[in-house]
Amino acid sequence: MKASSEVFIWIKRYTQIVLSLLVFIALMGGSCQDSGTDPIDDDNNNKPTGIKFLVGYRGGGDHGAEDGMCLVSNSGQTVQFLSTYRPMYSNNEYVSYKNKRIAFATWNTPEEGQTFIAYFDVADPTNVKIVPNPVSDDKDYYWSVPQVRPQVFSDGRIAFLAFYLTTNPWDDWHSGHICIYNPKTNEYKFSPAAHDFILNQPEQGYDTETGSLGGDFALSQDEQFVIARAYGYGVDMGSFHTDYKFIVKWDIHTDAYQRVAEGENQICFVSADNQSVIANINYKKNAIDINTGNMTLLDEYYDNIACGMYSEKDGKFFKQWRGGGIALFDKSSGWLFNPVLGDSMPYPYRGLGTGSQFSPDETKIYFKGTLDYNTNYASDYCVYSTPLTLGYPNSKPDSLFILTAQYDTGLFILLD
Numbered sequence: 024m025k026a027s028s029e030v031f032i033w034i035k036r037y038t039q040i041v042l043s044l045l046v047f048i049a050l051m052g053g054s055c056q057d058s059g060t061d062p063i064d065d066d067n068n069n070k071p072t073g074i075k076f077l078v079g080y081r082g083g084g085d086h087g088a089e090d091g092m093c094l095v096s097n098s099g100q101t102v103q104f105l106s107t108y109r110p111m112y113s114n115n116e117y118v119s120y121k122n123k124r125i126a127f128a129t130w131n132t133p134e135e136g137q138t139f140i141a142y143f144d145v146a147d148p149t150n151v152k153i154v155p156n157p158v159s160d161d162k163d164y165y166w167s168v169p170q171v172r173p174q175v176f177s178d179g180r181i182a183f184l185a186f187y188l189t190t191n192p193w194d195d196w197h198s199g200h201i202c203i204y205n206p207k208t209n210e211y212k213f214s215p216a217a218h219d220f221i222l223n224q225p226e227q228g229y230d231t232e233t234g235s236l237g238g239d240f241a242l243s244q245d246e247q248f249v250i251a252r253a254y255g256y257g258v259d260m261g262s263f264h265t266d267y268k269f270i271v272k273w274d275i276h277t278d279a280y281q282r283v284a285e286g287e288n289q290i291c292f293v294s295a296d297n298q299s300v301i302a303n304i305n306y307k308k309n310a311i312d313i314n315t316g317n318m319t320l321l322d323e324y325y326d327n328i329a330c331g332m333y334s335e336k337d338g339k340f341f342k343q344w345r346g347g348g349i350a351l352f353d354k355s356s357g358w359l360f361n362p363v364l365g366d367s368m369p370y371p372y373r374g375l376g377t378g379s380q381f382s383p384d385e386t387k388i389y390f391k392g393t394l395d396y397n398t399n400y401a402s403d404y405c406v407y408s409t410p411l412t413l414g415y416p417n418s419k420p421d422s423l424f425i426l427t428a429q430y431d432t433g434l435f436i437l438l439d
Contacts, residue, residue: 073097074096074097074389074437074438074439075094075095075096075097075145075437075438076094076095076097076389076406076435076436076437076438077092077093077094077095077125077148077434077435077436077438078092078093078094078095078426078430078432078434078435078436079091079092079093079109079113079430079431079432079433079434079435080092080093080104080109080429080430080432081401081428081429081430081431081432083429084427084429085102085429086104086429087104089107090107090109090113090130091104091105091106091107091108091109092104092105092106092108092109092113092434093105093430094148094438095426095430097406097423097424100424102426102430103148105143105148105149105151106143106148106149106151107131108129108131108141108151109127109129109130109131109434110127110128110129110130110434111127111128111129111130111170112130112433113130113432113433113434114329114377114432114433114434115329115330115331115332115377115378115433115434115435115436116172116327116329116330116433117170117172118172118329118330118434118436119172119173119174119175119181119330120175120330120331120436120438121175121176121177122175122177122178122179123144123145123146124142124143124144124145124175124179125142125143125144125145125175125436126140126141126142126173126174126175126181127140127141127142127172127173128140128141128169128170128171128172128173128183129141129153129170130170133153133156134153136155136156137153137154137155137156138153138154138155138156138168138183138185139168139169139170140153140154140168140173140181140183140204141153141154142154142173142175142181142206145438152206154168154181154183154204154206155209156168157185157202157211157213159187162190163189163190163191164187164188164189164190165187165188165190166185166186166187166188167185167186167188168183168184168185168186168202169184169186171183171184171238171239171240172239172240174240174241174242174249175242176203176242176246177246179205179206179207180203180204180205180206181203181204181206182201182202182203182204182240182242182249183201183202183204184199184200184201184202184236184237184238184240185199185200185201185202185213186198186199186200186235186237187199187200187216195256195258195263196233197235198216198217198218198233198235199217199235199236199237200213200214200215200216200236201213201214201236201240201249201251201273202214203275212275214236214249214251214273214278215273215278215280217234217235217236217253217271217280218233218234220234220253220271220280220282221233221234221235221253221254221255221269222234222255224255224267224269224282224285226255226266226267226285227255227266227267228255228257228264228266228267229259230257230258230259230264230266231255231256231257231266231267232255232256232257232258233255233256233257234253234254234255234256235253235254235256236251236252236253236271237252237253237254238251238252238289238290239252239289239290239291240252240290241290241291241292241293241300242293243293243297244293244294244295244297244335245297246275247274247275247276247297248272248273248274248275248297249272249273249275250270250271250272250273250283250290250293250300250313251270251271251272251273251290252268252269252270252271252288252289252290253268253269253270253271253280254266254267254268254269255267267285268285268286268287268288269282269283269284269285269286269288270282270283270284270285270286270288270290270300270302270304270311271283272313281313282316283300283311283313283316284302284304284311284316284318286304286305287304287305287306288302288303288304288305289302289303289304289325289327290302291303291308291327291328291333291340292328292333292340293313294310294333294338294354295334295335295336295337295338296337296338297313298312298313298314299311299312299313299338299354300313301321301328301333301340301354303325303326303327304318306325307320307322307323307324307325308320308321308322308323308324308325308326309321310338310354310355319354319355319357320357321352321354321357321358322342322352322357322358324342324344326342326344328340328341328342329377329378330436331378331379331380331381331436331437332379332380332381333381334381334385335385336385337353338353338354338355339351339352339353339354339359339385340352340354341362341379341381341388343375343376343377343379343390344375345374345375345376345397345398345399346365346374346375346396346397346399347364347365347375348361348363348364348365348375348416349361349362349363349375349379349388349390350362351411360414360415360416361415361416362388362409362411362413362416362417363375363388363390363407363409363416363417363420364416365392365396367416367418368392368418368420369392369418369419369420369422371394372392372393372394372403372404372405372407372425373392373393373396374392374393374394374395374396374397374399374402374404375390375391375392375393375399376391376393376399376404376431376433377391377399377433377435378390378391378433378434378435378436379391379435380435380436380437381437382408382437382439383437383439385411386410386411386412387408387409387410387411388408388409388411389406389407389408389423389437390406390407390408390409390420391404391405391406391407391431391435392404392405392407392420393405393431401428401429401431401432402428402431403425403426403427403428403431404425404426404428404430404431405422405423405424405425406422406423406424406425406426407420407421407422407423408420408421408423409421
C-alpha cells in the first residue's frame with residue numbers, strides 16, 4: 024500500500040508539472056502573438072483567394088541585376104518575374120489598367136521605331152509589347168511620344184500623348200495631340216491641332232501665336248471623350264514662352280474641342296458618371312463639372328490619384344500620403360473619413376507608401392504597410408486590406424502576406 028501511494032503521488036505531481044508547462048507555453052505563445060511585432064496570424068478564414076498583384080522589383084535580388092516587374096499571388100509564396108520593362112520610376116502614376124490589359128509609360132529606352140508606351144495582357148504577362156512610333160507623311164516633320172501616362176480602352180486600344188515636331192532643331196514650334204492606337208489593325212487616330220481652340224479663347228498672352236496639348240490626360244469612363252491639358256504659347260524675340268493653360272474636352276467621334284476650365288492644372292480622372300473631372304487646378308484638388316466648368320473644392324492639397332484609386336461605380340476616390348494615412352473622398356461632398364492612419368497601424372508595418380487599390384467590388388482597399396514610416400525608402404512590407412464600411416480609421420486591418428524590400432517600389436496594382 025505504501026508503495027502504491029508513493030506511485031500515485033509521483034504520478035499526480037508529474038501530471039501537475041506537465042500541465043503547468045503546457046499553460047506556460049500557451050501563455051508565452053499568446054504573449055508573442057499579441058506583441059504586435061508580426062501582424063500575420065494563422066486565421067485565413069476571411070482572407071481572399073485568387074488575387075494577384077503587379078509589383079516592382081529592385082535589381083540585385085532574387086531575380087537578377089536589373090530592375091523590373093513581378094506578379095505576386097495573394098499567398099505571397101509565389102513571385103513570378105515578368106520583365107525588365109517597368110513604368111517610369113516604377114510608379115502607378117504612369118500606368119493604366121482596364122479589361123485585363125496593362126499599358127504604361129516605360130522607363131526603358133525604346134528601340135528605333137518604337138515609342139515609350141508599353142503594354143501587356145494579364146493572361147500573358149511576360150509578353151510585353153511596345154507601341155510603334157507613328158510615321159509622318161511629311162519628311163520635314165516627325166512624331167515624338169513623351170513618357171506620359173497612357174489610357175486603355177475596354178477593346179484594347181491605347182491612347183497616348185504625341186507631339187508633331189519640325190526637323191529643324193532650332194524651331195520651337197510643336198503641336199501636341201492625343202493619339203489612339205489600335206494594336207489589332209496597327210492604325211492611329213489623332214485629335215485635331217489645338218491652334219484654333221487656343222486662339223479663340225478670351226485669355227491671350229501678349230504674344231500668343233498658337234497652342235498645343237500636353238501633360239496628363241484622362242479617358243472618360245464611357246470612352247466617348249478625353250479630358251486633356253491645353254496651353255497657348257509664342258516666341259518673343261527668339262524666346263519661347265507659355266501663356267494661359269486650359270482643361271479641354273475632346274469628343275473622340277466629332278473631333279470637337281470644348282473648354283472646361285482655365286488655370287494651372289494636373290488631370291487625375293473622369294468620374295464614373297462622366298460629368299466631372301477631378302484635377303489639381305491652381306494647386307488644389309477640385310471636381311470640375313465638364314459641361315458648366317463649375318468647380319467644387321475637395322482638398323487643399325496637391326496629390327495625384329493614380330490607377331486603382333478612383334471608383335468605376337460612383338464619385339468616390341482616395342488619396343494616400345507618406346507615413347500618414349489614406350483619406351476617402353466623394354466628388355460632391357469632399358472628404359468623407361480616413362480608412363487608415365499610420366499611427367494606429369500594427370507595429371512594425373506602419374509606413375504607408377504608394378499604390379493602394381480599390382477591391383474589384385470597391386468595398387475595401389488593399390494597401391502596403393512598410394517598416395519605414397518616415398521616408399518610405401525600400402523596406403519589407405505587409406499587404407493589408409481594410410473595409411470601407413467602418414466610417415473611421417481601422418487599427419486592425421486584415422493582413423495578407425509580407426514581401427521583402429526588393430519588391431518595395433511605387434508599383435503596386437491589383438489585378439482582378
